[in-house]
Amino acid sequence: MSEHKRNNVVQELNSQLERGSLFAHTALGENAMRLAQLQAVVHGLADLLIAQGSISGSDLAKSIQHADEELRQRGEQLGPGTLIRVDTIEDTPAAAVVDCESRLHICQAVCCRLNFALSVEEIEDGHVRWDLGLPYHIRKQPNGCCVHQNGKGCSIYDHRPGVCRRYSCARDPRIWTDFEGMRLNHEWIAASLGEASRPRATAVLMHRIEPKGESS
């Protein structure tokens, strides 16, 4: 390729990049304006209803929290869905012991099908792969299982995310209807972690607790 032609290709790529950035920024700007307008209307309406005694502030707060949780579960929140996990002291309760070895023949490491966001440290560390289509959640295989679960265990065990280190299914009613009796919660698992479904358990997973040193 001649130098002239190469310069043209680079110029065209630069131009495409500029156009792409312009598009993204314009779209973001328009959305921000619409959201600001919507926010003003909703705040004005809420203030008016509270001032008139039609609703109470605490009822409104509960209703908002409920709607927010439903939208989160259905993955219908506004925005690109980008999420980064921030762990706090409350997210790291005392460890609970789970003997994974004795349960794997039943659970089939179903905990590795759960969805969760990575922390900045885990992303920067570079060992854990995140889903490019749902940044920065753990990357899944087409069957819904974590890409690091190789059928024998966690292939990045020494570098596994904090939620995996802290998680225990012992207190997770989504996994077991009867932990001691080893009865799985087939209903929730099929509905939430089935092959065709995209797990949306992020918020709950942020509070996973510590398993005994076994690959989950």
Ligand code: SF4
């Ligand atoms: S932590 Fe995971 S692998 Fe271990 S018993 Fe529970 S579901 Fe199974």
Ligand code: SF4
């Ligand atoms: S323990 Fe390993 S395989 Fe399981 S979800 Fe975590 S990173 Fe994935």
